[in-house]
Amino acid sequence: MTKKIILTAVAGVVLLSGCNTVNQSLANRQEVVEIYHIFDFKTQADVATVSRAAANGLAQNTNSVQSSTPLQLGITVPAEPGKFTLVDMAGAMGGGMGAMMQLAAAQNGGVGVKVAKCDGAVWTSKAVRNISGSSNLTLYSCLYRYQSGYNLDMYAVFSKTRGGLTGVLQSGSDALIGTPEAWVNKTIIDTVRTIESAAGTRAVHVEGQPELGPLPAVDKLSRG
Template sequence: MKRTRTRLLIAGVAPVLALTACGGVNQYLADRSETTELYHIFDIKTGADIDTVATAAADGLAQNTNRIQQNRPLMMSTDIPAKPGRFQLVDASSAFAGTGMGAFLQAAQSQAGATTMRLAKCDGAVWTSKATRAIPGYNNLNLYSCLYAYRGGYQLDVYGVFQKSSGGLTGLEQGLAGSLVGTPDQWVNKTILDTVRNIAAVSHGQVVQIEGQPKIAGDSLPWVDKLGTH
């Protein structure tokens, strides 16, 4: 009788253990999608002209991106403001409201689970850019830059957004690739730092980060960055 009860107990526990194991495996294999946003603001103390600083910024971006769209608005006033401007975030579908693009973006947001797609608005900037980087297995990185001139130099505002996937067999492959060459997050940080490094080198200026999220630390850069800075 005791043996029968023991067998029944073992038989009942086995499926529970199997389900628990499956749940643990499923945790890692389930497909996940996450939208990541970041921004950083840098103060640039230099006497270099706008063309020099803007070209240095574009060349810095080009080191780690696939495509750059630049815009240099006409500066009708010769007065340089005492304080720099600041970028603003706007909802992409609202920015194109009443147009076919607005309807397309609204549909895209719906398919993405109502994730808000935002753009950087650079009113008053002397130079703006949108850079994209194709990341295998991930949605493209979109990096917006706004360069503001003021009496003390310049201010560079950078806003980035990309969507990354994890989980599933593809996620395992991405994890392996990330451990070898660096994660997308790390390469985004490197793209930003290489840009301000190039500005500092070309303009002979002093660049200081005054604000930003998330914090850029040494461990948030790909290991190849250490090779390039020596």
């Protein structure tokens, strides 16, 4: 009788453990990550060459790219590059709209809506990649010219949805073509590579977080 009770208890624990695993797989989850990286390019290539390369690099892995080339009238090329800053849109807008954005941020895990401010940049862009039911990427780029070359500041807000039956299928897809995080890394790296090729130089990673992780396997195939 005692053995039966023990076996029943063990079976119950195993069943509950299995249920917990299933629940973890099926529970809907959304993760939001902020990313920034700054790269330095020592080159005397003109602004048009570098900015066009940056736009072409971004276009390889995004759905849309909006860019702007501000006039530089009467501006002397500085000795040191500028640097982007972040603007919290909820705080900047204030009032009822700002309060609504703060409420939405609280419901979204506490991550507010931020945009990169590129004061002094010779070229700016906003690139977007949306994969329905999987992930969203908004990537801001600020190109700063200085006497020895350019700095490219990149700031991204990346969100991914996991869980549910769709999430289970997405996990299988990730195993074949790469995770959303790996594609964010590829988007950044491909932009850097395109500038390197156009400007005939090699980039130096100045700073950033989190660390750039692995690229999808297809990256090696596409590069031979």
